[in-house]
Amino acid sequence: MMKDNNVIQVENLSKLFGDFAAVNQISFQVKAGEIFGFLGANGAGKTTAMKMLIGISSPTSGKATVAGFDVYKETESIKKNIGYMSQKFALYDDLTVKENITFFGGIYGLSKKQIDQKRCELVEELGLQEVTKSLVASLPLGWKQKLAFSVSLLHEPKIVFLDEPTGGVDPITRRQFWEMIYKAAHNGTTIFVTTHYMDEAEYCDRVSIMVNGKIEALDTPKKLKEHYKTDTMNHVFLKLARG
């Protein structure tokens, strides 16, 4: 079903709100195991595009498949095969670490045994042994963010969508967070990430930059910098965004 190992396949995808094209005929492919950076200023249409890909918003026109499933008709299958973590912190503050893991594992249909096993691995990996019975509210933001990312990977999704996952986190935690992303990608999970931080864009295998609903540039960070004759992604972005 998947062409050339592409887990996300988008062709001329559009979303109109009345006359306004929030997403205007975008096309791109994401390969399995790739870290794909989805960049753009606020209001450029990133979130709208992402919502169509994760199956909670229906496109106006165009074609797209995610993990081999159609975004119009097979949203249920898409949802089973993806993980998602949003810019707002996305675990329950009034539940303990353990309860959060059990809950999210449960809604993805994991068995009790699977959940227990995953939980042990995850707690060990993040070094959360001391706090499994603490409310998530009592954890520092960086820990919460890392935990949320691990929880979004619980059901071993093919693709994980991260919507500005590192907002408000200190640079050291951000660095650690990206190490987790690399590790997940290394294990074969495709990462689709939106971010505001241009230094993070450098960590991606490929980046697309959206301006006013259209994808204006799409390539590896290295090639983009060469093309726009500059040495940081920040300058690339500014050049594009200012037109």
Add this chain to the structure above:
Amino acid sequence: MKRFVGFVRKEFYHIFRDKRSLFILFGMPIAQILLFGFAITNEINNVDIGILDQANDVTSKEIINKISASKHFSIVDIIHQESSIESIFKKGKVKAVLQFENNFGNNLIKEKQANVQVLTDATDPNMASTISNYISSILKKYQQELNKNVSVDYQIVPQSRMVYNAELKSVYMFVPGVMTVILMLVSAMMTSISITREKEQGTMEILLVSPLKPFQVIIGKVFPYIFLSVINAVVIVLLSIFVFHVPVNGSLFLLGIESVLFIITSLALGILISTISATQQTAMMISLMGLMLPTILLSGFIFPISSMPLPLQVISNIIPAKWFIIIVKGIMLKGIGIGFVLKETFILLLMTLVFIGVSVKKYKIRLE
């Protein structure tokens, strides 16, 4: 099914870890029913009154004795001139003053007519008219005793009897009302708050991206409140039976079924509110202003609908609580069966379907 159980367990964690929810869920019902049952009452007991007895004869003394013997009044002040009346009213010492004219007893026998003035403090109009009625009835009784041996040619004696609540206990009226308010509060407000909280925290998005279908999310969120509301209804009925001795003349089973129906109506309203409000604050404001006030004021709980101006009477028809109160009063006090509340039941059912229909539509629009 397993997912559902996990979801509901999570909801219970939310509820039991939030002291505010717990208080609203369990503190409020008990506090309200006790408040309405004991403190807020239309009956008058031990009302302080004053006496100005200008006659000071046998007849006036007898009447005063009768009044002071009644549990409704206690005579706290005997005054001797008319000018003092105003001052004791102003001091707030008494709610009413009884003034006997000069030669009261003589007038009664010779002229066959004697005057006694009942002055009441009408800053509280309901209270004033109740006091005046009570005093009149004591006077009438005394008069009948005097006339026992005298034959009067024509006489109409009204024999009134209060059915379904012979002792005119106001708690009979409050129990159905309080039950309605509580179920509305718990079901509608708590669910709308709990759903909007997920929106505010951003967890709703996560749930919608998960394989759970939107209706599964909503049912998972409201289910615990159905359960808790049923417990509340049971507690209220038990309190009213054992503490206030309100009878349940009809079928408890029917009362239970109708309560569950009303709980579902309120939950549907709560879901509707949550689809139109983005934050917990908004949901709470809409629930309080848009639901609680009409439920208390326009449902016939406190103020009779028949004495409202026409526009308000019309509006009262769209308030679910009105119909539920009719049902509860009917079942508890009149002991009627399902046959007599079919219309009300049907209206509640219809309202529920409309609320759910509108919510589903709104929900879809929001997702687009």
